[in-house]
Amino acid sequence: MSKIRSMYFKPLQRPNFWILVGGFIVLGWIGQKVVETPFVEIGRALTIYYFLYFFFLFPLFGEIENNLAIQQMGNVDNKNPSQVLVEGVGLLY
Amino acid sequence: MMKDINKHNNSDVSLVTSRIHSENRSMEVVPQPISDLKSSGVYKKFNTTDYIFPDDPKAPVPQRISFEDIPNGFSSENPHEIGNPRPLPEDTHVEWYKTFVTSFRRAWMQFDTTYERNFKRFSNNHELWNQDRELFEKITPFNQQFHEDTMYRYDLTDTFGINFHLKNIVDDFIFNQMTYAFNGYKHRDIMAHFLTDNSGRVLQEISATNFFTYAFEHAFITLKEEYMEFSGSFFNFHNSLANTFDIGLHNIWFIPCNSIALGIYFIVWALCISFILNRTKYGFTSHTSNIIYIYTLILFILCFMLEVYYTLINSRYYIFNEWLDGIRGIIFGYIEFGGAILIIILLTYADRFASGIQGKQERIEFPFFMVVFYLIGYLAVTTKNFFLIFLALEIISFMTYSFLASYDKDFKIASSAALRYLFYSSLPAALFAFGIIQIFLWSGAMTEVDLATLSHSVVINPWTQAYEDLYKEYEARILVHEIPMSKFIDSSCDNPKEYFSAKGEVYPRQRTIFFPAESHLTNDIILADHGIGYLTCRMKITPYAGFHIDSILKQIKDYDTFKDAFNLPEIDKLNKFKNLSNLLNNPLTIAQLKECFYTDHHDKMHGMDIRMHFYPNYQKPTGSVDTIKAAEVNVGRFLEYNPANPDHQTTPTREQILHWQRVGKRELDWIASRYWDKYESIYFQVKADRMVYEAETLKDKFNLLLKNKKLPVIEGMVPYVEFCAAQRGFNNTFDYLTKINPESPDLVATSIVNNTDLALSRIHEIGVANYSQGTAFLVRDHSLFKQRVIPFIFLMCVFLINLTFYFKLHMPPVHSWALSIYNKAPLATVLILFVFMKIVLICTFLTLKFKLAMINSEIFSIISICVALSGITYAAIRNMSEKYFR
Numbered sequence: 003m004s005k006i007r008s009m010y011f012k013p014l015q016r017p018n019f020w021i022l023v024g025g026f027i028v029l030g031w032i033g034q035k036v037v038e039t040p041f042v043e044i045g046r047a048l049t050i051y052y053f054l055y056f057f058f059l060f061p062l063f064g065e066i067e068n069n070l071a072i073q074q075m076g077n078v079d080n081k082n083p084s085q086v087l088v089e090g091v092g093l094l095y
Numbered sequence: 096m097m098k099d100i101n102k103h104n105n106s107d108v109s110l111v112t113s114r115i116h117s118e119n120r121s122m123e124v125v126p127q128p129i130s131d132l133k134s135s136g137v138y139k140k141f142n143t144t145d146y147i148f149p150d151d152p153k154a155p156v157p158q159r160i161s162f163e164d165i166p167n168g169f170s171s172e173n174p175h176e177i178g179n180p181r182p183l184p185e186d187t188h189v190e191w192y193k194t195f196v197t198s199f200r201r202a203w204m205q206f207d208t209t210y211e212r213n214f215k216r217f218s219n220n221h222e223l224w225n226q227d228r229e230l231f232e233k234i235t236p237f238n239q240q241f242h243e244d245t246m247y248r249y250d251l252t253d254t255f256g257i258n259f260h261l262k263n264i265v266d267d268f269i270f271n272q273m274t275y276a277f278n279g280y281k282h283r284d285i286m287a288h289f290l291t292d293n294s295g296r297v298l299q300e301i302s303a304t305n306f307f308t309y310a311f312e313h314a315f316i317t318l319k320e321e322y323m324e325f326s327g328s329f330f331n332f333h334n335s336l337a338n339t340f341d342i343g344l345h346n347i348w349f350i351p352c353n354s355i356a357l358g359i360y361f362i363v364w365a366l367c368i369s370f371i372l373n374r375t376k377y378g379f380t381s382h383t384s385n386i387i388y389i390y391t392l393i394l395f396i397l398c399f400m401l402e403v404y405y406t407l408i409n410s411r412y413y414i415f416n417e418w419l420d421g422i423r424g425i426i427f428g429y430i431e432f433g434g435a436i437l438i439i440i441l442l443t444y445a446d447r448f449a450s451g452i453q454g455k456q457e458r459i460e461f462p463f464f465m466v467v468f469y470l471i472g473y474l475a476v477t478t479k480n481f482f483l484i485f486l487a488l489e490i491i492s493f494m495t496y497s498f499l500a501s502y503d504k505d506f507k508i509a510s511s512a513a514l515r516y517l518f519y520s521s522l523p524a525a526l527f528a529f530g531i532i533q534i535f536l537w538s539g540a541m542t543e544v545d546l547a548t549l550s551h552s553v554v555i556n557p558w559t560q561a562y563e564d565l566y567k568e569y570e571a572r573i574l575v576h577e578i579p580m581s582k583f584i585d586s587s588c589d590n591p592k593e594y595f596s597a598k599g600e601v602y603p604r605q606r607t608i609f610f611p612a613e614s615h616l617t618n619d620i621i622l623a624d625h626g627i628g629y630l631t632c633r634m635k636i637t638p639y640a641g642f643h644i645d646s647i648l649k650q651i652k653d654y655d656t657f658k659d660a661f662n663l664p665e666i667d668k669l670n671k672f673k674n675l676s677n678l679l680n681n682p683l684t685i686a687q688l689k690e691c692f693y694t695d696h697h698d699k700m701h702g703m704d705i706r707m708h709f710y711p712n713y714q715k716p717t718g719s720v721d722t723i724k725a726a727e728v729n730v731g732r733f734l735e736y737n738p739a740n741p742d743h744q745t746t747p748t749r750e751q752i753l754h755w756q757r758v759g760k761r762e763l764d765w766i767a768s769r770y771w772d773k774y775e776s777i778y779f780q781v782k783a784d785r786m787v788y789e790a791e792t793l794k795d796k797f798n799l800l801l802k803n804k805k806l807p808v809i810e811g812m813v814p815y816v817e818f819c820a821a822q823r824g825f826n827n828t829f830d831y832l833t834k835i836n837p838e839s840p841d842l843v844a845t846s847i848v849n850n851t852d853l854a855l856s857r858i859h860e861i862g863v864a865n866y867s868q869g870t871a872f873l874v875r876d877h878s879l880f881k882q883r884v885i886p887f888i889f890l891m892c893v894f895l896i897n898l899t900f901y902f903k904l905h906m907p908p909v910h911s912w913a914l915s916i917y918n919k920a921p922l923a924t925v926l927i928l929f930v931f932m933k934i935v936l937i938c939t940f941l942t943l944k945f946k947l948a949m950i951n952s953e954i955f956s957i958i959s960i961c962v963a964l965s966g967i968t969y970a971a972i973r974n975m976s977e978k979y980f981r
Contacts, residue, residue, distance in 0.1 A: 009515070023518055026518055
């Protein structure tokens with residue numbers, strides 16, 4: 003799990019979170035539709051992503067971002083933690 | 096007769112249900128010369144091959160069976176065991192039987208007179224019917240158009256809910272009057288059934304005055320008794336208040352009544368606590384207020400003592416055992432205490448909510464949200480409906496995440512946290528919803544009662560193991576037990592499949608009609624245990640099975656009890672079930688059935704009962720209703736299936752069984768009397784057919800006994816003997832009896848009257864053997880209490896539900912995912928919402944585990960609870976030890 007709570011320091015999770023939000027809304031809309039071809043496939047894909055996000059992507063991104071942050075903290079001792087995180091995250095870009 | 100049937104089938108299809116009764120009543124058979132009957136084909140030629148027992152003069156004479164020798168269907172060793180198919184104690188069983196014999200004699204004595212008169216009255220006498228109808232419409236507030244518009248409503252008794260134990264036919268009349276006045280339903284049935292008794296005698300001359308008089312008496316006396324039966328006592332708050340929100344379980348009026356009680360209860364608590372805390376703050380300083388204070392304290396102490404007595408000490412109302420139920424009572428006590436505390440805090444901090452945060456934001460809506468929060472939490476803990484649990488938990492989560500986290504609207508971090516909480520909390524919601532939906536689809540169970548039903552019955556759908564076994568084995572067994580065993584012995588065939596193959600029949604047939612693990616009604620238990628009347632067959636309609644409703648209905652339509660049970664192909668030529676098939680071909684009927692399955696009361700519809708009458712190869716010579724019509728009547732009753740009707744309920748729950756045990760013999764006698772009064776006419780015919788069927792099966796022994804001047808026959812043998820005489824071409828019964836027993840025909844007639852007990856005992860023996868053995872198979876092999884039968888999908892559902900609570904209770908993931916949610920919220924609000932949500936979750940989890948434990952075991956439940964609590968503890972310790980970035 004990520005030890006960083008702020009989404010500001012989670013460059014991987016930030017877009018995925020908004021994809022999740024979009025999928026959440028679309029899934030609610032899909033649930034009102036009839037069981038027909040376009041809706042079924044859309045619903046399946048979004049459901050797969052939904053559970054994939056929670057059970058796979060979420061811990062994976064958390065570990066990656068933790069390592070980045072801790073690695074950056076180990077290099078610089080006396081910096082502000084927020085500054086360290088910003089620098090660590092900056093490595094991804 | 097067939098012309099009449101076709102005419103009816105082409106008539107208005109919107110009168111299906113009423114037509115069943117009207118046709119039933121119109122089936123009086125005008126006595127005709129025997130020669131005409133024989134030539135018209137009404138009477139089947141009676142062959143010696145139709146004798147089920149071989150004509151062996153050396154056959155053993157059946158011994159008289161005493162009450163002690165009656166095979167007891169009850170398990171007297173542990174009658175309280177859940178899932179015991181016969182939970183009543185043995186002595187009650189004997190009393191039942193004695194009562195039954197008495198009632199049976201009385202009923203049979205009235206059969207040939209009362210029954211026919213009743214149906215003659217309403218069969219063709221439309222003038223009389225119209226008179227009653229006009230009279231009735233005068234006193235009802237609705238017109239004819241209203242009746243027609245609302246003709247088909249299954250929630251007939253929902254106006255007042257279920258469990259109306261009406262004590263006599265007058266009460267039935269009043270009750271249906273009231274129900275009809277509100278729902279406009281069953282006009283004809285009410286008139287036919289309740290304006291007169293079954294003999295056609297007018298019981299009650301209707302007028303507007305006495306209608307409302309009886310209605311109010313019913314409302315204020317009978318309903319009060321019903322309430323007390325539910326709650327055990329008016330003072331048993333825990334037992335009654337806990338069921339406040341279970342709409343499907345109790346009377347609808349139960350909710351406002353309990354809500355008032357709940358409000359009074361909270362007020363008492365709040366006053367007590369507020370007086371203790373700060374009496375001067377609320378101005379209770381005068382002499383009068385001190386008196387109120389003292390009396391309130393006394394009332395509080397009394398309520399508390401009664402609560403403790405009725406919930407913790409008095410073990411009559413336990414659900415699982417005293418220990419677990421005691422915990423539940425304590426939980427409810429804490430919840431109610433928490434409600435009082437909530438009221439106090441809201442009063443205390445009202446100024447702060449009004450003034451807002453530092454005078455900037457007025458959050459006056461928060462007290463309202465907190466009250467709703469508390470009520471929804473109460474709903475989550477007390478409800479027995481899984482969907483309501485889901486709804487309540489989600490509302491609580493939504494309020495917590497959204498409102499509390501975004502308390503300070505100007506604080507962006509808090510808003511961000513609220514948004515993330517909202518979306519992340521959809522994961523446990525999805526898991527919980529998936530779990531309960533799978534349980535519902537698998538078993539049709541959405542409530543605790545349904546789970547209790549499942550726990551001692553058998554679920555049939557393609558996902559259960561019982562499906563295949565039932566298809567292969569049990570169907571054969573029921574046939575084996577219905578067909579006399581001597582037939583198998585004669586054919587030297589142990590395997591019923593080979594037997595049917597040898598007979599040229601295809602076995603097994605494709606069929607989706609299922610037989611009961613247990614008879615669902617007390618009344619059914621009476622009849623079925625004693626083998627007289629009928630065999631109740633249960634068709635469990637789970638939603639999975641409901642997907643195949645068309646094929647199921649087709650199989651119902653094609654189901655030929657005659658053919659299956661007796662293997663008599665000539666029955667088909669008589670088109671015995673043609674009218675039944677027509678009825679099920681009726682599109683409106685099918686629509687009604689589907690409506691039953693899908694729409695109303697879908698949570699109760701997982702168990703439907705079709706009363707399959709195993710009629711013999713028999714055409715009643717002097718009766719007024721033949722077997723086709725009787726079958727139609729039962730289909731009609733099936734169509735009128737109403738879960739709110741106590742007579743249509745499914746398998747009794749453990750609570751109901753305990754209730755029956757509790758009320759004792761007086762209650763049972765009372766139900767029996769109600770039974771005979773209410774269903775006199777219908778079951779008369781059933782009993783008659785069954786008895787004559789048994790007489791047919793034993794006719795050779797009877798003949799043998801006739802020769803030996805030991806005639807153990809019953810009064811019902813009179814039409815049977817007449818029938819035999821007609822089949823054999825005798826002009827009258829006397830000639831027939833003279834021939835078979837030429838020495839003393841008078842002695843035969845005397846014996847017919849006087850030897851009832853022995854025949855009843857014999858019939859009882861056969862019936863108990865058939866029913867108990869037959870139904871025991873399914874329970875023994877396929878009851879959900881057998882761990883091996885619980886399918887993987889159900890265990891998966893339980894796991895998902897558990898996972899949901901683990902997720903919600905294990906806060907570290909949520910804390911890791913989002914920011915601190917309690918920024919700038921008032922401390923009191925944070926404490927209430929945070930702590931109360933945890934309490935609600937734990938209580939809901941505990942109660943849900945209790946419910947699931949009805950299928951699993953209590954040990955499993957306790958282990959799960961321990962795991963959850965240990966997980967919470969571990970999570971708390973881990974939270975404290977870890978250092979997060981802030």
